[in-house]
Amino acid sequence: xxxxxxxxxxxxxxxxxxxxxxxxxxxxxxxxxxxxxxxxxxxxxxxxxxxxxxxxxxxxxxxxxxxxxxxxxxxxxxxxxxxxxxxxxxxxxxxxxxxxxxxxxxxxxxxxxxxxxxxxxxxxxxxxxxxxxxxxxxxxxxxxxxxxxxxxxxxxxxxxxxxxxxxxxxxxxxxxxxxxxxxxxxxxxxxxxxxxxxxxxxxxxxxxxxxxxxxxxxxxxxxxxxxxxxxxxxxxxxxxxxxxxxxxxxxxxxxxxxxxxxxxxxxxxxxxxxxxxxxxxxxxxxxxxxxxxxxxxxxxxxxxxxxxxxxxxxxxxxxxxxxxxxxxxxxxxxxxxxxxxxxxxxxxxxxxxxxxxxxxxxxxxxxxxxxxxxxxxxxxxxxxxxxxxxxxxxxxxxxxxxxxxxxxxxxxxxxxxxxxxxxxxxxxxxxxxxxxxxxxxxxxxxxxxxxxxxxxxxxxxxxxxxxxxxxxxxxxxxxxxxxxxxxxxxxxxxxxxxxxxxxxxxxxxxxxxxxxxxxxxxxxxxx
Numbered sequence: 397x398x399x400x401x402x403x404x405x406x407x408x409x410x411x412x413x414x415x416x417x418x419x420x421x422x423x424x425x426x427x428x429x430x431x432x433x434x435x436x437x438x439x440x441x442x443x444x445x446x447x448x449x450x451x452x453x454x455x456x457x458x459x460x461x462x463x464x465x466x467x468x469x470x471x472x473x474x475x476x477x478x479x480x481x482x483x484x485x486x487x488x489x490x491x492x493x494x495x496x497x498x499x500x501x502x503x504x505x506x507x508x509x510x511x512x513x514x515x516x517x518x519x520x521x522x523x524x525x526x527x528x529x530x531x532x533x534x535x536x537x538x539x540x541x542x543x544x545x546x547x548x549x550x551x552x553x554x555x556x557x558x559x560x561x562x563x564x565x566x567x568x569x570x571x572x573x574x575x576x577x578x579x580x581x582x583x584x585x586x587x588x589x590x591x592x593x594x595x596x597x598x599x600x601x602x603x604x605x606x607x608x609x610x611x612x613x614x615x616x617x618x619x620x621x622x623x624x625x626x627x628x629x630x631x632x633x634x635x636x637x638x639x640x641x642x643x644x645x646x647x648x649x650x651x652x653x654x655x656x657x658x659x660x661x662x663x664x665x666x667x668x669x670x671x672x673x674x675x676x677x678x679x680x681x682x683x684x685x686x687x688x689x690x691x692x693x694x695x696x697x698x699x700x701x702x703x704x705x706x707x708x709x710x711x712x713x714x715x716x717x718x719x720x721x722x723x724x725x726x727x728x729x730x731x732x733x734x735x736x737x738x739x740x741x742x743x744x745x746x747x748x749x750x751x752x753x754x755x756x757x758x759x760x761x762x763x764x765x766x767x768x769x770x771x772x773x774x775x776x777x778x779x780x781x782x783x784x785x786x787x788x789x790x791x792x793x794x795x796x797x798x799x800x801x802x803x804x805x806x807x808x809x810x811x812x813x814x815x816x817x818x819x820x821x822x823x824x825x826x827x828x829x830x831x832x833x834x835x836x837x838x839x840x841x842x843x844x845x846x847x848x849x850x851x852x853x854x855x856x857x858x859x860x861x862x863x864x865x866x867x868x869x870x871x872x873x874x875x876x877x878x879x880x881x882x883x884x885x886x887x888x889x890x891x892x893x894x895x896x897x898x899x900x901x902x903x904x905x906x907x908x909x910x911x912x913x914x915x916x917x918x919x920x921x922x923x
Contacts, residue, residue: 407432407442414451423470426452430477440481440488449492452478456500461507468511471504475517479524489524493531497521502538509547519559526566535567541576548585554600557589561607568611574618578625586612587636594645602647609640609651616658626659629668634659641677646690649681653696660703670710675701679722686725691734694726698737705744715745715752727765732775739769739781746792757789757798763805770810783814784822787829799837808833808844815853820864823857827870834877842881851878851887858896865905872897872908872915879922894919 410432413425429448432439443449452474459467478497482488505518522540525531544560544567551557564582567573577583586608593605616622625633637659640652656674660666682697701723705714719741726738746753756762769782786807789798802808811833814826830850833841845851854871857863863871875893878884897919900912 408446411446411448426473426477430480433480472514498534522563532570536572541580545580571618574621578621613654657700663707675717695733702741736777743785753792754795787825790829809848812848812850831874855891872911
């Protein structure tokens with residue numbers, strides 16, 4: 397029926413009827429246009445060309461404040477017509493946003509929140525529009541947060557609350573709206589739901605508990621909203637979240653650990669939490685998930701520990717609280733997300749902690765696993781973190797025993813490959829680690845360095861104009877160190893390093909220029 401209506405040219409006259417002063421005519425016209433637009437590209441296109449959407453939005457604006465039943469019925473039909481017009485069509489939704497539909501609908505919701513049908517229409521419309529990034533700014537400039545929280549508090553039925561959740565989730569991705577929702581009291585509502593549903597085994601209740609705790613974690617992703625809820629570690633919300641971690645409910649354990657990871661996004665919060673015993677709670681949680689554990693909980697708890705280990709003052713405290721032992725229990729994990737966080741946590745913990753780096757670097761099982769993961773080509777994150785941890789073990793321990801363990805486990809070739817990474821920070825970490833190997837244990841590593849073709853790689857790095865100054869500098873330091881080996885010294889001579897090094901004496905970076913002079917002297921003397 398819809399396409400014949402379009403072909404018969406009925407759309408334009410119908411849109412003209414929207415200018416009528418007769419309420420019944422408006423009602424029936426709105427219904428007709430809503431039907432024509434329903435799931436019909438041709439119908440929508442014809443209404444768009446006739447300017448129907450703008451007229452309907454103007455009506456919503458002018459009729460918004462009238463609360464008699466007949467008017468509310470008309471408003472409901474008009475909202476439904478706009479939904480059919482724009483449903484699952486980004487460009488038409490963007491058009492409605494540009495026409496100012498969002499502030500109009502928010503106002504409508506505030507005035508007519510007692511009318512179930514109209515409220516439902518508004519919520520479905522918000523759910524559709526909120527998926528569009530361009531809508532977030534407009535939503536943030538209204539009092540949508542306040543209205544939704546007010547409406548949420550009144551709802552008893554699961555289905556109605558679920559509808560509101562479907563609007564809140566996409567809106568809460570915006571930082572300004574996160575803060576507005578926190579200020580409007582959404583968090584208290586969410587905590588109440590968690591408390592009510594935590595012991596229930598009904599499917600609906602379990603789903604609602606998950607939605608509420610997930611949304612809680614999402615609100616903590618905003619810096620301002622997170623800090624407001626942390627309240628110096630004294631806040632009711634923070635305390636309640638802490639109580640989720642030792643619970644027996646996996647969803648709450650997960651949300652609790654993720655919330656801690658989000659609270660641990662600045663040094664002050666991290667220091668406060670470590671001083672107040674959070675580490676023990678997280679390591680206990682990990683211990684409960686070692687055998688056949690929940691992977692998402694493992695990942696979340698490791699994320700929290702990694703963030704907590706960033707401030708320098710926390711590292712020694714966390715090491716003495718047994719974090720490395722707790723983390724190493726997951727070495728056998730075959731799940732890349734867990735492997736990735738495990739590596740990141742260990743790398744943060746040993747930063748400038750020589751004793752811990754040495755202890756871990758002499759752990760053959762760990763080093764062998766790292767070497768294995770350095771070849772995880774399907775998981776770039778795991779591969780990168782394994783390389784970085786190998787390098788960190790050497791750089792922070794400066795230990796001959798650690799170097800021997802890494803050489804014996806086949807780690808040299810991975811550090812050499814890492815020196816060719818597209819990330820300067822990783823290249824640099826590799827070069828510094830290799831320079832320490834050359835200075836401390838060149839005899840042990842000599843054969844592996846040769847077969848990994850390190851000298852040729854260094855020649856390329858020095859000859860490449862795109863190499864960063866620190867890469868050139870550390871490559872020259874490494875060349876000087878490698879000349880302590882007869883076979884590597886011969887490789888250096890064969891590759892005519894003098895040519896590339898002498899050019900670097902006039903490099904704009906002073907450190908590079910100075911190192912080039914020193915390296916040139918060394919090459920000349922020993923040629």
